[in-house]
Amino acid sequence: MYDYIVVGSGIAGSVVARILAEEGNKKVLVVERRNHIGGNCYDVQDEHGILIHLYGPHIFHTGDEEVRKYLSRFTEWYDFGHEVVAKVGDQLIPVPFNLNTLHMVYDEEKANYLEKKLISEYGEGSRVPIMKLRENDDPDVREIAEYVYQNVFLKYTMKQWGQKPEEISPEVTGRVPIVISYDNRYFKDKYQSVPIDGFTPMFEKMLDHPNIEVKLETDIKDIVEFKDGKIFFEGKEFNNGMIYTGAIDELFDCKYGRLPYRSLDFKFEHYDEDSFQGHSVVNYTVSEDYTRITEFKFLTGQKNTDGTTIVKEYPFAYSGKEGEIPYYAILDEENDKLYNKYKEDAQQFNDFHLLGRLAEYKYYNIDAMCIKAMELAKNLLK
């Protein structure tokens, strides 16, 4: 009999399973409904031998030494400073908007004048929300805020979240920063990397432990019955622990209604060229139906590839249809209430723990997810 059943083999499930198995000597069954491990971090070589991220580009970025050290047990890293550009008109401008962007958008004289002004008012290296720029007396400074709003933020957000301009909260708009430095990196974290051989081998190593058994292509509901506050496994009541990282509404057959999500349609394209766009990620902030194009070889550092593979991301409203994947929880008061109803119902089960982006209806970066999983496992072993 297993001490724990872990539902899902994404970063949440895999980290928790490894710690329970290794540090607690617990027998763990990991149940995964896909035909592979790794959750949305999964990567694989396409038919041209190019390493692609099937569920969207993933970069491990963190400032947390402990999480970096923990995952480094299972992989070496390809480290880089992740940069993103946005296609605006004929230009590819660095985002977030920074001093390099300023010099690309304005003529030299005006850019120099604005740069001095921004540095003297807000300090070199600072991140200034456009709300603050809007409050500046100088109309030239206010113009920067307007430029960022129109060319970097507005249409991108409308596409990503399916919102009309009037639906976008001014609070969110106001928080969009401009960065007063020449640092083009997208994240501020000390470590910005991908596993050197890919994410999937990292997960394989993590789950490779004598106390862990992985069952692929199995939905937890195929082997477990959740009934009257009890869990039945192989016909018998299961009184040991379960960590559930799947969608919480699905666990209860969406009886209160589906939790809303944004989903993404990924369109992969291969080109017999050395490079398609010369950058890992180009955001389409004013044109096109897709939000961004990722060119994998620039993200993974893969050398000597035969051609190049890209992916375009088309956002849409998740409806729960077969094949659709819920990606981004839509966080508002109403959805919070709905989530809490399911969460209350989940509390009826003994030693049952909700963990992960789907079970907690929350956005997590990989590092934050890893920290949460480590905390849960350590608490369970106390």
Ligand code: FAD
């Ligand atoms: P998942 O990875 O979704 O894993 C859950 C697993 O549970 C899945 O494998 C699923 O098949 C399985 N499962 C669900 N229900 C069942 C069931 N009933 N039975 C059996 N198995 C089940 N984070 C970063 O730090 N850097 C990035 O660059 C980054 N890029 C991202 C890009 C996109 C497009 C998205 C959507 C997210 C990105 N993230 C990124 C966030 C990252 O994907 C999450 O932090 C991470 O996937 C969360 O892991 P998880 O284990 O909670 O969920």
